[in-house]
Amino acid sequence: MAETAAHAPGTGAPLVIAGGEIVERSGRRRADIAVIDGRIAAVTPSATERGSAAAQDDDTAEAAARCAGTVIDAAGCVVSSGLVDLFCRLGEPGNEEAETVATATAAAALGGFTAVLAQPDTDPPLDRLGELAQLRHRATGGRCSVLAAATISADRAGHRLSPMAELADAGVRWFTDVGPLAHAGLLRRALQYAGPLGATVSVRPACSQLGGGAAMAEGAVSARMGLAGEPAASEELAAAAAIGAARMTDGRLHLDRISAARTVELVRAAKAEGIDISASVAAEHLLFVDADAEGYDTLLRADPPYRTAHDRDALVAGVNDRTIDAVVSGHSPVPPQAKDLPFEQAPPGVAALETCAAIVLDHPDIPLLTALDALAWRPAALAGAAHLGGGAIEPGQPANLVVIDLDRPWTPAARGSASMARNTPHLHRQMHALVLATVVAGHAVVADGVLCGHVGTVAALTSGTTR
Structure with missing residues (x-):
């Protein structure tokens, strides 16, 4: 399939998606995802699952990503490819x-x-x-x-x-x-x-x-x-x-x-x-x-x-x-x-x-x-695009991920739109599933429900969701 990747792999800042519930065909698990150089570096049980002592002693790729990059708080959310x-x-x-x-x-x-x-x-x-x-x-x-x-x-x-x-x-x-x-x-x-x-x-x-x-x-x-x-x-x-x-x-x-x-x-x-x-x-x-x-x-x-x-x-x-x-x-x-x-x-x-x-x-x-x-x-x-989305969430795979809050009421009118087009019948329809973060080739392009100020970085984010 002819394709244009949004960002070249290997250029994104490290990031961690923490505390979310990963949902795949094979099942559901609560785990943190560490992303380094555009790829998933580690998928490990979240701190609440491991216990605080294990979290403090963690010296894996996830720890390196936490130290060097952004942490997206996905607690209470679904994380999917x-x-x-x-x-x-x-x-x-x-x-x-x-x-x-x-x-x-x-x-x-x-x-x-x-x-x-x-x-x-x-x-x-x-x-x-x-x-x-x-x-x-x-x-x-x-x-x-x-x-x-x-x-x-x-x-x-x-x-x-x-x-x-x-x-x-x-x-x-x-x-x-x-x-x-x-x-x-x-x-x-x-x-x-x-x-x-x-x-x-x-x-x-x-x-x-x-x-x-x-x-x-x-x-x-x-x-x-x-x-x-x-x-x-x-x-x-x-x-x-x-x-x-x-x-x-x-x-x-x-x-x-x-x-x-x-x-x-x-x-x-x-x-x-x-x-x-x-x-x-x-x-x-x-x-x-x-x-x-x-x-x-x-x-x-x-x-x-x-x-x-x-x-x-x-x-x-x-x-x-x-x-x-x-x-x-x-x-x-x-x-x-x-x-x-x-x-x-x-x-x-x-x-x-x-x-x-x-x-x-x-x-x-x-x-x-x-x-x-x-x-x-x-x-x-x-x-034929599992490398761009819909793929397995495991180490070594390209980091194309989405974090969704299934219980965050919103309307398109209140959220605003990135599209130039306004031909939607949903402008004032209340919806509940809100995309909080989108990661493309290791870059956070959406965080806290808004487009990041600069591609691959997290900017102008409100408290709590991303830190």
Whole structure:
């Protein structure tokens, strides 16, 4: 996977994350994590577990880090490997009025993401090596690491394949045109090419002939609003066709941001059949339904559209039984004036990097381990990015970590935002899971819930949390 690391390893000041509960797939433990030269140097029982005398006599790498660097107090918090977002629009090139790579990566760090997958639907689209080099340059020095996705089709026009082999040689492992593909034959060829390259082909399943891209889901709510709707069949038929192409080619298929109950069933059946398939859902689709948009609030226009409570419940169930592999932010920044249009004309999308994790971790029907699996561990595996987030918390591993207080009420309005985009329906929503610290390649980029004043240092922090 082509990537740009936010910071070069080996340059970060030593730090210790102390007193937190480390949560991994293998279990939970209360331990301190020492970080030296960008890597985890030691994971040892916390002082309360060892006893004060053992803490005073400790002469390990942790003691050296305590003496030389920063200590982040994680008492009462969960410590996890960094979150990885498989769908993030970074704004530039082409949408700098709404977002830049610098502001998007800062927002991602505030949301606990240590790596994001940049979508290629920019202007120009990322479909050749020149655009890839420019993205890497823009991402250098960002607040989190950036993974590059490239388009399936040249110029994102849907007619012929992009130079997939050339891009794969440069490290790209994820190909998507972001929206639906023009025809199934192109998807079949893409899967055939991607297989030997070890790459994933990602599609957002929808049929334009069946209203794909409509402002609302088709149903009673869209009828009351007087708006054309996208029926669930638009997604279901496109998903079935994509699964059929994956079955024919043995290619690796990802269904991006699914929204319909029947699609969840199709993915579940395809996995049982042994097809190499994964799927994601946007965090908002675990929360909202079509009726929430009945007031014509353009902040609730989404792609895909929100569907019924039955669909939402099926998506939640799909996350819980691992049919759905990843929850994504779906971060889609737009300029403020773009939402000041009639509902059906306003662009869809939510600025979601800072709220995605909180929505999932606060969800009453999604357990903590499941939430972290969908936000960190499985997305990292799918992207081949365990070295940038979602990896094991053990000595020698890169230090990409997040500290989360699961009971710290906050609102986006009170916290403030690093993103330039303001298209969020959550401005005054009270959330409870707050990212207190984000460590990227050994650098503390967020501490005490705010961006650090200088990358890799801890500045202007309030009492208690970091000392």
